[in-house]
Amino acid sequence: MTKFKSPIILFFLTVIVIALFTILGPEEKSLGSNVRIVYLHGAWVLTAEIAFAAAALAGLLGLVLRKDIFHAWSAALGRTGIIFWITYLPLSLFAMQSNWNGLFLAEPRFRLAMIFAVTGILLQAGLWLFNISWLTSLGNIIFIVVLRVIFSTAENIMHPPPSPIFNSGNYVIIGFFVGLNLLAWLAAYFLTRFFMTLKSNS
Known part of the structure; x- marks a missing residue:
């Protein structure tokens, strides 16, 4: 694998693109240019949750179909999710x-x-140390289920529903936020591929 085709290099290159894209993001009437960090933090946490959900789905497929490849994807996606979450x-x-x-x-x-x-x-860390494929998949399934249940009952103070961005009526902001999410998902894909290569090498 050449240097610039390495998933981890592509991940960091995508993060740089995301940073530049964020700097060029549209301003908002109330928050001005500071709203750009709000866009980024929103895209980042959504990407983390999508990675967790994908880890659970891959894990479920692994448990049902008894295919190691799905367990491997579940492990890689779970690690990607927690990095984005942190x-x-x-x-x-x-x-x-x-x-x-x-x-x-x-x-x-x-x-x-x-x-x-x-x-x-x-x-x-525990799932990595135990290195039991079915346990990793089960752990990832339980984690996202508990996370979503707990957050569904959490009080909204600084995160008022429904989505302020998608209900803003400003299609420039909406389009920018969608693009930012797509870039974050691409970064998550490269990071997941990196974890998959680590699994293959081990």
């Missing part, structure tokens, strides 16, 4: 500080995000 947290703090001039660490959904970050790290 790195979403500083983005969230930056968004708070930039737009609201302070850190609201007691905000319910941020507090839960911290709890699931610690839980997710311990889970992924």
